Amino acid sequence: PIPGGVVRGYYTTDPSFWDPLRGTAAAHTEWNRVAAPLLQLNYGPGYDPRNFDISKDSIAQSWEVSQDGLTYTFHLRQGVKWDERPPMNGRELVAQDVKWTYERHMATAGAPRREQLNTAIKSIECPDKYTVVIVLKQRMADFLILLAGSYCEILPREVAEQYVDFSNPKAMMGFGAFTLEEFTPGVRMVFKRNPNYYKAPLPYLDGLHLILIPDASTSLAAFRSEKIDIRTVKRIDLASLKQTNPKVYCYEAELSMSAIAVSFRTDKAPFSDANLRRAVSMAINRQEVIDTFYFGYGTEQTGPIYVEAPWHLKDLGECAKYEKYNPEEARRLVAAAGYPAGLSVSFAVNSSGGEDYLNYCEYLVDALSKVGIKASMKMMESGAYTSTVRSKREYDDMTFLTLFSVASWGPDVLLNQIYGTGYGSNISLVSDPKLDPMLKAQSEELDPAKRQELLNEIQRYLECQTYYVYWPIGLNVTCLQPWLRQYSPHVAATALSGRITEYMWLTEDSPGRK
Structure with a gap:
């Protein structure tokens, strides 16, 4: 150097x-x-x-x-x-x-x-x-x-x-x-x-x-004209950037430790019913999301632990089926939850979440409509959304937000804080008397092998409960x-x-x- x-x-x-x-x-x-x-x-x-x-x-x-x-x-x-x-x-x-x-x-x-x-x-x-x-x-x-x-x-x-x-x-x-x-x-x-x-x-x-x-097109133009040295680039802009700037080097498969998810008010109807949460999950065609929004460059966030973390369990057992696209089964689960004619729910949305986020929300609304769930978007400006939904966890039925990010790692954050009773990051207000002792046990187990066994059990259990529905993660591109x-x-x-x-x-x- x-x-x-x-x-x-x-x-x-x-x-x-x-x-x-x-x-x-x-x-x-x-x-x-x-x-x-x-x-x-x-x-x-x-x-x-x-x-x-x-x-x-x-x-x-x-x-x-x-x-x-x-x-x-x-x-x-x-x-x-x-x-x-x-x-x-x-x-x-x-x-x-x-x-x-x-x-x-x-x-x-x-x-x-x-x-x-x-x-x-x-x-x-x-x-x-x-x-x-x-x-x-x-x-x-x-x-x-x-x-x-x-x-x-x-x-x-x-x-x-x-x-x-x-x-x-x-x-x-x-x-x-x-x-x-x-x-x-x-x-x-x-x-x-x-x-x-x-x-x-x-x-x-x-x-x-x-x-x-502040403006994305302006910063991209600055990178093209060699006024800045490094920039994250959207996949849709990558081909034209390589054409105008053939000497740039791009890291095209960066997987960020960040995930957004559908969160539910699990403490009350209708999403206190696991079948309805499972229906939401099965209504989403995750490969279509990756192909549509990430141009084929992405990965499914399976289970509650970040997919590239060393604690992540790949074999999530029988309930992994709830992360597979199956609109017919989703409609059956909606009926099994007591809504044979379908139902309407409120969908809290951050109006300042950005173009991509809002596109994801529109996709969710359309996907859910096909399985009998009419989700009406309740648009909230950023400050109100943060103070009400994220901080106070006050919303009607469901919302869509970043659940963990690059500064969050380790099972205690990815599990205990997101699923444990009373935690501020537990956006779905999960309160599960079977789960809480499991979370405590993994947190206190210092033997790595024994702890992993406990973590595997928790991941399989949470896969069945579907307290959150995780959105696929796109592969980032950083160009130099x-x-x-x-x-x-x-x-x-x-x-x-x-x-x-x-x-x-x-x-x-x-x-x-x-």
């Missing part, structure tokens, strides 16, 4: 908030360029993009787990420096930073992982400058994965005090590969290489210059200008996230070197 140069990219909207504890979107992408969680997954050249192992180059360079699985002792890497600017002044990252971060996360209403951290953690102690001891209330097999999540960035206390809980972009100070040097609302963000990054000689780049381009090298994607990261960009480099003829 040749060090130096600036990658030119873009983003579609300014962050709606800067404090990473205010939600799961907004400034997390930026925070993961300038900071990092205590633990990180293996990213970069030489690693499979579906690798879920914890990296030894994390801020915690080693750790031990007590025999009873309740005490985790983390040993921090020494010499990791915070941002050189006041109020951090380049001081060393120490154990108290980790303790303060997690305790703030646990105390902040609405924080992305507050529920999990509070459920898991009994106490946090710092016996010395570089040691963090966390005692759990109960065993948690996914505890390391939880701490590696991109919503759990280690944050600087002094900055929070000066800028009132990170409410200002100037508060974005960390210890990661880059520093935020400029943010001009509605115009651009500029990141510079952190000269004190503990993983030197990384990053290879001198920085990232990102401009705001010919001078941008060593792009190493990961299913749990976005194209210009910190762990990916720190490995990128530019050839000597790159415009980013001029």
Whole structure:
């Protein structure tokens, strides 16, 4: 790799908030360029993009787990420096930073992982400058994965005090590969290489210059004219892009760890009846969805665990039939649920979900109409949809939304939080007295082989219950200008996230070197 140069990219909207504890979107992408969680997954050249192992180059360079699985002792890497600017002044990252971060996360209403951290953690102690001891209330097999999540960035206390809980972009100070040097609302963000990054000689780049381009056609035109260096490209645009820009290199089979699903009010009629939920599933021709919307490049999300995760069960048993397209059987199930003449249901839709999302919703309405379910779309503007449907889980009958995303991994997120009684991410309001003990048992089982047996049992059981109906996942396409090298994607990261960009480099003829 040749060090130096600036990658030119873009983003579609300014962050709606800067404090990473205010939600799961907004400034997390930026925070993961300038900071990092205590633990990180293996990213970069030489690693499979579906690798879920914890990296030894994390801020915690080693750790031990007590025999009873309740005490985790983390040993921090020494010499990791915070941002050189006041109020951090380049001081060393120490154990108290980790303790303060997690305790703030646990105390902040609405924080992305507050529920999990509070459920898991009994106490946090710092016996010395570089040691963090966390005692759990109960065993948690996914505890390391939880701490590696991109919503759990280690944050600087002094900055929070000066800028009132990170409410200002100037508060974005960390210890990661880059520093935020400029943010001009509605115009651009500029990141510079952190000269004190503990993983030197990384990053290879001198920085990232990102401009705001809300319109997709405008950003595609900017990529065609070589004004930006990297862009996710829709499959429908790929052939013409290769014709006008034959030297670009495109990664054409990126499977994102993100899934959207039909969710139901399972706590009341009509979708308290499993037969009706199964009918919805069997009304969807998943291969037709892949062919129509993804031009044949996609995969079916079978079962409740992300299809490319190591815990996913391929043989889901007899109830796998409910994910097969069978409109005749779907009509029979509608009748068996007590609606021989069909029924009408309300379908809550985010009117600002984007063109693709709205097309999917239209497809669902048409597919359901053919099996006797008349779904009437109830359009809601984005703010109302988020606060009512996603946050409060208040909707009439069914909805369609992202159920898990790139920042969500591990069975505890994919199962317990989405299906467990009382969890905020349980959009279908599942409350299953048989399932809850099964979820608890898998979460506390530390033996990987025994845990997988429990997970297999849960996946087969949930396949029969059909509490959600998962939409197929399209394969993403990310295209690079010919001078941008060593792009190493990961299913749990976005194209210009910190762990990916720190490995990128530019050839000597790159415009980013001029």
